[in-house]
Amino acid sequence: xxxxxxxxxxxxxxxxxxxxxxxxxxxxxxxxxxxxxxxxxxxxxxxxxxxxxxxxxxxxxxxxxxxxxxxxxxxxxxxxxxxxxxxxxxxxxxxxxxxxxxxxxxxxxxxxxxxxxxxxxxxxxxxxxxxxxxxxxxxxxxxxxxxxxxxxxxxxxxxxxxxxxxxxxxxxxxxxxxxxxxxxxxxxxxxxxxxxxxxxxxxxxxxxxxxxxxxxxxxxxxxxxxxxxxxxxxxxxxxxxxxxxxxxxxx
Numbered sequence: 001x002x003x004x005x006x007x008x009x010x011x012x013x014x015x016x017x018x019x020x021x022x023x024x025x026x027x028x029x030x031x032x033x034x035x036x037x038x039x040x041x042x043x044x045x046x047x048x049x050x051x052x053x054x055x056x057x058x059x060x061x062x063x064x065x066x067x068x069x070x071x072x073x074x075x076x077x078x079x080x081x082x083x084x085x086x087x088x089x090x091x092x093x094x095x096x097x098x099x100x101x102x103x104x105x106x107x108x109x110x111x112x113x114x115x116x117x118x119x120x121x122x123x124x125x126x127x128x129x130x131x132x133x134x135x136x137x138x139x140x141x142x143x144x145x146x147x148x149x150x151x152x153x154x155x156x157x158x159x160x161x162x163x164x165x166x167x168x169x170x171x172x173x174x175x176x177x178x179x180x181x182x183x184x185x186x187x188x189x190x191x192x193x194x195x196x197x198x199x200x201x202x203x204x205x206x207x208x209x210x211x212x213x214x215x216x217x218x219x220x221x222x223x224x225x226x227x228x229x230x231x232x233x234x235x236x237x238x239x240x241x242x243x244x245x246x247x248x249x250x251x
Contacts, residue, residue, distance in 0.1 A: 002027045002234050003056040007071060008063030009045060010034040016226040017060065027230060030056050034063070049074035056080055057237040060229050065089050072100040081105035081236040085112055085229050087153025098243070105236050107244040110153030112228030115217050116202065117246040120161045123204050123215055127162035135208040136183060137162060142193040142201040150192040154202055159188045
């Protein structure tokens, strides 16, 4: 049985995870942490980790970058891992996460979908072949109108994966309106759309001379992210300190 503390338990994703864990015979949420206290849960909910004294095997974090440090301190003190699903961290916060991973296992992913992690592998291979053949690379990401960070963490992760395959020689272009110049060869364009209730859509476009290759992933519900985070929570306990990825679950 995997005992989980769920940070962000009263948010939309937190409630999806709660419902899925309720139906899971091998996992249980023993406590929640959320600054809002607007729901009645089957488990105790604390406003901060400084007030939480519940023992657990792992933390799932589906919240926001604020108060990251107190969660890291709690996890280190109790020697439990973190499944980090939040995006939009500052450089300083990313450094703190990296530092914490020297003492505890942390699985960090901008997108918990198994499908997204599969196409990440595909686009790395595609970029390595197509960039040399003169193809331009563009990413278009779409999300609901309540999402505050842009571009999405997943779009940046996709760009980083391809850039790694290209020896990190490419720069990211987020806005073309301020310059009137032709597209540079070694750049990855990242475009953002926000509207309605779009759960998540990511499209990678390889545009060459007289041909275009598109690799696309569409999420129709938040359940795919919840399922992935629970799989990661079962995977992490007992692992050595270090940084892990969703691809580590897939072998």
